[in-house]
Amino acid sequence: MKLKGQEKHFWWHFRQITNSRDIPTELPGFTSIDSLVDDEFMGMLAARVSIVHEIYLKETLVTDVGVKFISNFKELKSLTLMKHENITKACLPYLNTLTDLEYLDVWRTKIRLEDLSALTNLKQLKELYVSAGDEIDEPDQDVVLEKIIKAEETLPHCKILTAYQ
Template sequence: MKLKGREKYFWERNFNIKSLSAIPEEMSGITGIDSSHDNEFFYFLTSRVKHIDSIYLRCTEVTDEGVEYISKLKTLRELTLKDHINISSASLPYINQLTELVYLDICKNNIPVIDIFTLTQLKKLKKLILSSELTEDETTEILVKLREYFPGCTIEVQ
């Protein structure tokens, strides 16, 4: 299947859009739970859609590459990437480009809690949900530092 054919099939299958000219530039949100959403899904989506308010993904096939595509959505306000074993610290530079984020859930991924300090551009963040591979005492110590690092942000460890 040619790329244009694959793209047309993507839009028709996922959004019942039969013409590439009918693709909207804005969407309110995308949700994928135990779904086949993958890197190609976000490649095609972000190549046409310029504004999405929220993305909620749990147990999908998205990897760090998919997060790179998601990072094109500069106005994204809420991002959940929960329970993805193929999302690692390599995705953090892309997440860091999402400067409008107010909500970020990156728990149950392969992102060590200490690497969260690389998120230097998320100045509007109000809620951060993450996981920790550290002991309870180590996690408590990191949480104190993270709360200083992200003032005004509620931080939860799951």
């Protein structure tokens, strides 16, 4: 079956696919760095692909809406959403549904250490990168340590790595 309109354009640019029978239902991974990949792109991908094992997005146009689409992928083990100023703690319920995640990078998003208590379902998570805060001055190490300890209560088997913006 031939693809039509916007979907035809998407699949041609994504994988030079012109026939819907050739669209994969599973991808080993997807990477985009400093690109125009946005929420609509993630929605088009999620509409046909059900399994993605790894997603690496750095400085794209993806927002919380795109994270909602990402949360539909099954078997996602690794998710990098580094340097996305429009990804906020509002997407945490979507991230919390990704129960196969072993690696999560939300560094330089609007998600902070104190927001991690919402990730109660990520029992497989082994490594997490997150911003400690927005402070420009010397950080209060005691406050950061308290936030890490609290986050470790939610994610006891996870190594939590932090940095300031």
